[in-house]
Amino acid sequence: MKSLINRLTEQFKVSLEKQTKSDLCFIRVNKDDAEQLIRHCRDHESYTHLSFLTAIDRIEDNKFTLTYLLHNYQSHQSLGVHVELDRENPVMHSLHRLWGQMATYQRELKEIYGIEFPGSPRLNDEFFLEGWDQIPPMRKEFSTVEFCEERFPIREGRQSTDAKQTMKVEIYPGRGE
Amino acid sequence: MKNEDNTFANNGLLPEEMDLFCNARPVPYEPYSIEVVEKFFNWMRANSLWIMAFGTGCGAIELNPLMTSRFDANRYGIQVRPTPRQSSVFVIGGYSSVKTLKRIIRSYEQMQGPKFVLALGICTINGGMYWDSYNTIKRLDHYIPVDVYITGCMPRPEALLSGFFELKRKIKAGECDGANRYVKNLDWYKDNQKRVIKKWDMPDYNW
Amino acid sequence: MEYWITKIAYYLLTVSIVMVYGLLLSAVIAKTMARVQGRVGIPLYQPFIDIMKNFGNRTAISHGIMFYLGPVFRLAGGLGTLAFIPVIYGSEMFSNFHFAGDILLVMYFIFFGQLGMALGAGEGGHPYSAIGIARGLAQMTSYEVPFALAVIAVVVQYDTASISQIVAAQQGGFMNWTVFTNPFAVAAAMLAFLGMTGYAPFDVVMAPNEIPIGPATEFHSSYLSLMQINRAIFAGAKLVLFMNLFFGGAGNLIELVAKTWAIYMIPVIVGVAFPRFRVEQSVRFFLKIPTLIGVLAIFYVQYIVLK
Numbered sequence: 001m002k003s004l005i006n007r008l009t010e011q012f013k014v015s016l017e018k019q020t021k022s023d024l025c026f027i028r029v030n031k032d033d034a035e036q037l038i039r040h041c042r043d044h045e046s047y048t049h050l051s052f053l054t055a056i057d058r059i060e061d062n063k064f065t066l067t068y069l070l071h072n073y074q075s076h077q078s079l080g081v082h083v084e085l086d087r088e089n090p091v092m093h094s095l096h097r098l099w100g101q102m103a104t105y106q107r108e109l110k111e112i113y114g115i116e117f118p119g120s121p122r123l124n125d126e127f128f129l130e131g132w133d134q135i136p137p138m139r140k141e142f143s144t145v146e147f148c149e150e151r152f153p154i155r156e157g158r159q160s161t162d163a164k165q166t167m168k169v170e171i172y173p174g175r176g177e
Numbered sequence: 178m179k180n181e182d183n184t185f186a187n188n189g190l191l192p193e194e195m196d197l198f199c200n201a202r203p204v205p206y207e208p209y210s211i212e213v214v215e216k217f218f219n220w221m222r223a224n225s226l227w228i229m230a231f232g233t234g235c236g237a238i239e240l241n242p243l244m245t246s247r248f249d250a251n252r253y254g255i256q257v258r259p260t261p262r263q264s265s266v267f268v269i270g271g272y273s274s275v276k277t278l279k280r281i282i283r284s285y286e287q288m289q290g291p292k293f294v295l296a297l298g299i300c301t302i303n304g305g306m307y308w309d310s311y312n313t314i315k316r317l318d319h320y321i322p323v324d325v326y327i328t329g330c331m332p333r334p335e336a337l338l339s340g341f342f343e344l345k346r347k348i349k350a351g352e353c354d355g356a357n358r359y360v361k362n363l364d365w366y367k368d369n370q371k372r373v374i375k376k377w378d379m380p381d382y383n384w
Numbered sequence: 385m386e387y388w389i390t391k392i393a394y395y396l397l398t399v400s401i402v403m404v405y406g407l408l409l410s411a412v413i414a415k416t417m418a419r420v421q422g423r424v425g426i427p428l429y430q431p432f433i434d435i436m437k438n439f440g441n442r443t444a445i446s447h448g449i450m451f452y453l454g455p456v457f458r459l460a461g462g463l464g465t466l467a468f469i470p471v472i473y474g475s476e477m478f479s480n481f482h483f484a485g486d487i488l489l490v491m492y493f494i495f496f497g498q499l500g501m502a503l504g505a506g507e508g509g510h511p512y513s514a515i516g517i518a519r520g521l522a523q524m525t526s527y528e529v530p531f532a533l534a535v536i537a538v539v540v541q542y543d544t545a546s547i548s549q550i551v552a553a554q555q556g557g558f559m560n561w562t563v564f565t566n567p568f569a570v571a572a573a574m575l576a577f578l579g580m581t582g583y584a585p586f587d588v589v590m591a592p593n594e595i596p597i598g599p600a601t602e603f604h605s606s607y608l609s610l611m612q613i614n615r616a617i618f619a620g621a622k623l624v625l626f627m628n629l630f631f632g633g634a635g636n637l638i639e640l641v642a643k644t645w646a647i648y649m650i651p652v653i654v655g656v657a658f659p660r661f662r663v664e665q666s667v668r669f670f671l672k673i674p675t676l677i678g679v680l681a682i683f684y685v686q687y688i689v690l691k
Binding site: 126128129130131132133137142144145147148151152153154155158160 | 275276279302303304308309310311312313314315316319372373374375376377
Binding site: 203206218221222224225227230246249251252254258259260262263265289290291356384 | 418421422423425427433434436438440441444445596597600603604605608
């Protein structure tokens, strides 16, 4: 994987973020270079498979991190491409021309994080929420507990216990840790 | 929600769809006035439970072993019908998201009375492990009337069978009038349903 | 006048016996299959409970006049088929309204119910109903060909279009049965019978996992119980018809039960042994080998049996 990173750094402005396993590493690239880099990996480095596209909400840094995970079926190595977006105005170039299924991932991210992908087909269609009238539910400022209490009445008498304490004290007393 | 002549407004429908759907309100049906006849039919209903084949959650997986050689629910008169028109028991299989709830209501209203609801799993009682989920309802009985609850996550097929026996006992005793309860308190149920289902693009009552 | 009252009373008796017999037959088959699979299975009275429960449902919605008439036409098809078939040979009580050309009327009645059902299910508006009806009519027109050829062969052979005379011609030992005097006609008719009963491999109308209930998707409550009753009567009528035409009829009730039971086991055994055909396979099947056998049966009658 080292040689791949070296080859990529020669051509693109990328930085190695971390190598978690011998066959998996993550690189960071800027938003405007991402399409070129991913297209290059797909066409010239045999990373022909898109495993997934997902987003991480880093509310403390005021950033969204998009993760494109690519897979190479010849060497069985995976390459994660991280792209950072501004949280206030999250817009990313649509990559649906690279893989057909990318449009579906982008539709999902639009619905649950509110990230815009201009030009992506059927982007504003409902994905799995029907008639959602709040801020996108996976954003961290959206409080699910408050929303639930307000929208869904809960039956009286429900008890919650701390799972860690219960395991320690009641289920496995004197064992573990 | 209501017009002056006590019919539904069907606000969720497009103008061109209005004519396609009925807007009359359902009326409650009283049992037969002769007690023996009603008891006779209740015995029939208890011994011919036709389940609606609609797996509404993870609990639907428990229905499949019920029909196999090991548990053989067929011998108790339980069989699966693939259409809501012909079925009399609706087994809610565990959690139901808001999107599923809409389909549950549509199917439930299309079933012909007397109809019974068997709520499977803790999620139908108070949300269970989905108690803080943004798209899962917490109390099923706010949206449709429930006759028998089976708790557990997941309940075993034996628990499901014992739930069916409890349902049979209640039907024979004439305690299962969920369809009438639904019709009598229809405005309350519709209010609850519309508070949760924001995209209401179906008639107010699915005849 | 008195003659007709007695006739109608006898006919109603026949209908009830055939209905109970048809329902028991389906229950016994279900029970047998359950035992083969290592299950206990339904109690024998389960079909009766199901019918009564559907009848006792408190609500029944309608989609229009034809929706009401669909099950009624279906039941009329079943009752009409039975009305012109002498159930027991030589018995005044079970001879029904037979007359000189009754076989033609019976053939018409077999298909009448399906047509009425097509109108009713069409008004129900469910897409599965329409698909099921289209499949049913396509399959019906194809299995009618070998069946009609077989009936023509039998009619030519005995030189009569009356069922009771066909039965009379087969009396006097089992070697006189059509199944032994004209095996080709019986082969063609039994293959058509597989399609008529709708068991696998020809269950394209009710195809489970595809269009689960088929034409009856929208029917419920009393409509459904009418259709269940009709299914029993219709199955019984068809069994009796085949027994009369090809297996020498029955002289008493016990013979009737034994013979119809044996005939019924043929589609059941074929059904458990074969998977379902696709629609076009099913339709083409009847137009190939069974039709050829049917044509052969007519030649056989013309040039060998009648010389």
